[in-house]
Amino acid sequence: MKVKGKRTYPLERTVLVSTPWSLFSRPSIQLGTLKAYLDMQFPDLKVEAHHFYLKVAETIGYRLYQVISERTWLAETVYAALLFPERLEYIEKVFCREASGNPLVRNTGLETLAFQVKKVSDTFINSTDWGAFGLAGFSICLCQLTSSLYFIRRIKQRFPDLTIVIGGSMFAGESTRNLFQVFPEVDFVVNGEGELPLSRLVRHLRDSQSHEEIPPIPGIVSQKAANNKISVSFNQMEDLSNLPSPDYDDYFDLLKTFSPEKAFFPTLSAEISRGCWWRCPQGAAKYPGCAFCNLNLQWDGYRSKSPLQVISEIDNLTTKYKTLSAAFMDNLLPIKESEDIFAGLGKLGKDFRLFAEIRATTPRHILEAMQVAGVHEVQIGIEALSTRLLKKLNKGTTAIQNLEIMKHCEELDIVNVSNLILHFPGSDLADVEETLRNLEFALPFRPLRFVHFWLGLGSPVWQDPHAFGIKAVFNHPNYAAIFPPHVFNSMRFMIQAYRGDLGLQRKIWQPVKKKVRAWKKGYAELNRGPSHTPILSFRDGRDFLIIRQKRIGSGPSTHRLVGTSRAIYLFCQRHRSLKRVLAHFPGIAEDRIVPFLRMMVDKKLMFEENGRYLSLAIPVRPASISGFSFKDRADT
Numbered sequence: 001m002k003v004k005g006k007r008t009y010p011l012e013r014t015v016l017v018s019t020p021w022s023l024f025s026r027p028s029i030q031l032g033t034l035k036a037y038l039d040m041q042f043p044d045l046k047v048e049a050h051h052f053y054l055k056v057a058e059t060i061g062y063r064l065y066q067v068i069s070e071r072t073w074l075a076e077t078v079y080a081a082l083l084f085p086e087r088l089e090y091i092e093k094v095f096c097r098e099a100s101g102n103p104l105v106r107n108t109g110l111e112t113l114a115f116q117v118k119k120v121s122d123t124f125i126n127s128t129d130w131g132a133f134g135l136a137g138f139s140i141c142l143c144q145l146t147s148s149l150y151f152i153r154r155i156k157q158r159f160p161d162l163t164i165v166i167g168g169s170m171f172a173g174e175s176t177r178n179l180f181q182v183f184p185e186v187d188f189v190v191n192g193e194g195e196l197p198l199s200r201l202v203r204h205l206r207d208s209q210s211h212e213e214i215p216p217i218p219g220i221v222s223q224k225a226a227n228n229k230i231s232v233s234f235n236q237m238e239d240l241s242n243l244p245s246p247d248y249d250d251y252f253d254l255l256k257t258f259s260p261e262k263a264f265f266p267t268l269s270a271e272i273s274r275g276c277w278w279r280c281p282q283g284a285a286k287y288p289g290c291a292f293c294n295l296n297l298q299w300d301g302y303r304s305k306s307p308l309q310v311i312s313e314i315d316n317l318t319t320k321y322k323t324l325s326a327a328f329m330d331n332l333l334p335i336k337e338s339e340d341i342f343a344g345l346g347k348l349g350k351d352f353r354l355f356a357e358i359r360a361t362t363p364r365h366i367l368e369a370m371q372v373a374g375v376h377e378v379q380i381g382i383e384a385l386s387t388r389l390l391k392k393l394n395k396g397t398t399a400i401q402n403l404e405i406m407k408h409c410e411e412l413d414i415v416n417v418s419n420l421i422l423h424f425p426g427s428d429l430a431d432v433e434e435t436l437r438n439l440e441f442a443l444p445f446r447p448l449r450f451v452h453f454w455l456g457l458g459s460p461v462w463q464d465p466h467a468f469g470i471k472a473v474f475n476h477p478n479y480a481a482i483f484p485p486h487v488f489n490s491m492r493f494m495i496q497a498y499r500g501d502l503g504l505q506r507k508i509w510q511p512v513k514k515k516v517r518a519w520k521k522g523y524a525e526l527n528r529g530p531s532h533t534p535i536l537s538f539r540d541g542r543d544f545l546i547i548r549q550k551r552i553g554s555g556p557s558t559h560r561l562v563g564t565s566r567a568i569y570l571f572c573q574r575h576r577s578l579k580r581v582l583a584h585f586p587g588i589a590e591d592r593i594v595p596f597l598r599m600m601v602d603k604k605l606m607f608e609e610n611g612r613y614l615s616l617a618i619p620v621r622p623a624s625i626s627g628f629s630f631k632d633r634a635d636t
């Protein structure tokens, strides 16, 4: 009789796999960091990392791959059609709906796509000697669920005794419940970050004959633990100083096998920190982080690397792989260390092209250091232009702060690719009206993208739905189309749906959508032409300044501010309270300052919120050259 979980493969080699639809232009940070860590812990263990999604991108074409990888449901349908061919009719409906706006995907069609990915995937599966590995680990993040399950199922059919471990953001907390019943091919799930749990598992697998002998490991969920309802725990690095640099050799080795016309310069995935430090001040809200966010499911607390560690890592990785682009995968950067990190990167003398996600409260001096270091693009946690709504989102920011950082990015030429969340449950007409009003002041800056709220498993909204007017939460119905009923009914998926005020939300946010589309069009039109000057800018004449406002369909309008008016406008280059303005200009009476500020707001040259004022025009010369200092920033 065969012993369940009996391992017959030696643990001298292990394999880590990342399947489609990860972004093809970046090596998987999960695979890179795990491989480097396991190599360090077990010098005699051979770790192979297969960034297999890159092979699929090369096969079907980068453009088509990219479109699919940017749309979760589109991505999940392709391998779903291979996993559950009997459900093709339902899966195709989801595919057609999601592909309707994209001619490239629509014209390719699900059948052709599924055929292409099956061919390349099966070739990889059949040509790999999985029997040589004692463990196969799959990193499963958004867009990788069905593709990973397809690989696992096919591999396990041929190698039933191979130990399969999964981890990644698609499986955390609640979502691991019942997993082993519906996907018995999976032996272990890593909850949260993988370095410590996976290395302990490897150690135990090397010493034991069967899975039954393996004791409970913090951070690992096994079938036995799930049956015994043992609660899911984290097991994460206390600090990140012991993490080696990620190892991306396998990704670059694969890229080298492509023909010259398929070659490109990848963006290196890098990390400064793990987790999220944003916590609403005690008592201000029932939950600590942003109401819509479930990223905290994956971590317990925030940790960041030292500036020296980050600087040498980026220096070494870019030297080793001969590419200058890097994307920081952090949820958000550490405030304290950021200035030193970017100042250090700036001193390396390399022309980096960097990306990072930041909070709207990131101070101007850090943005300046980022720009000098080569940060070309940022995603800011803007989410809304209504302070009322930002409060419901528990963002801890205000509309004036959002406008201020959008303005700084415009001035520093840092591309701001941030979102405006529409349809947030519980948002109302007053939120919409405030958004519409404030949008008028955002028009000189790079437009935001509107995104529809989606309900994440484990997010504060999901945990406390009634507080947001939600009557019921359940798995997103697209999973019901993709998966057979027994899977859909047993699993808690990461993307949830709800019954609440969605009809109302769709209706009230229509004018905002229209306005954002017009903003995008207007911004492109006003920035067309050979000379790129900002839409709203000023030139300083030392005791006067001239503001220039570009307009659609007519020439620019200009405004001249002289003497104290100029000084007040410059003083409000970052937002200032009226009290602070009055204190700064003690010789000028309030009844002269207030009408001036009001006039500037009426002309949309300044923004006002709750007695705080922000000048919107940006200098045609960088602030450091024109003599205005943002170091003067103690306006709390």
Ligand code: SF4
Pocket (backbone or CB within 6 Å): 275, 276, 277, 278, 289, 290, 293, 294, 295, 296, 331, 332, 381
């Ligand atoms: S959205 Fe960003 S800042 Fe907010 S809780 Fe999530 S990770 Fe933290």
